[in-house]
Amino acid sequence: MKNQKYQLESDRSLLLFEFVSLGPKGRIVKIVQYTETNLKNVYNLGFGDKNEKTGEISDLVITNNGDSRQVLATVASTVYAFTSKYPDAWIYAKGSNNARTRLYRIGITNNLLEIKKDFEVFGLKDSQWHNFRKGIDYEAFLIKRKKQ
């Protein structure tokens, strides 16, 4: 992605990433977690805000910190970091609501040429996976790094 990105921190396994969004609403800690699903080598991408006072993590909070492109670019950069350690992993991604899933779709669409150099991208529609194409409303996404 061409946008600016925030500095990432991670645990030692590169399964959990943290960064800080800075904007009009102040400092908001963001968490990205890759969790293995019931299918071996398929990881769910979870993404949400961490309340620094309570430690509570939620993917339902609406932040409106004016930096959604930079946040999305940073989340996308975790995909590169994660798949550099787990090159055979599949990543399953779906927003916590339709609007957020749409935001993921826009993010993929706007950077599709660049993403397709390194990843195979699929969209879920009518209970089937399809090669990602622009202009189609998908319910979820699957991404796999291409073999170098």
Add this chain to the structure above:
Amino acid sequence: MTVKELNKSKTPIVKINKTLDKLATKVLFPEKLEDANRNLKTTGLPKTKSSNHR
């Protein structure tokens, strides 16, 4: 790797923070994981170009 190469790299520079290790052992988005498992159970995985060559 030079600074120029580092800046052009798509893989970000990630600072390891050991205090995140404990948090990483917890499932932080259980509902999303459940939803993923439910969908993947139905759909399975698509065929990739590389899997077609196996």
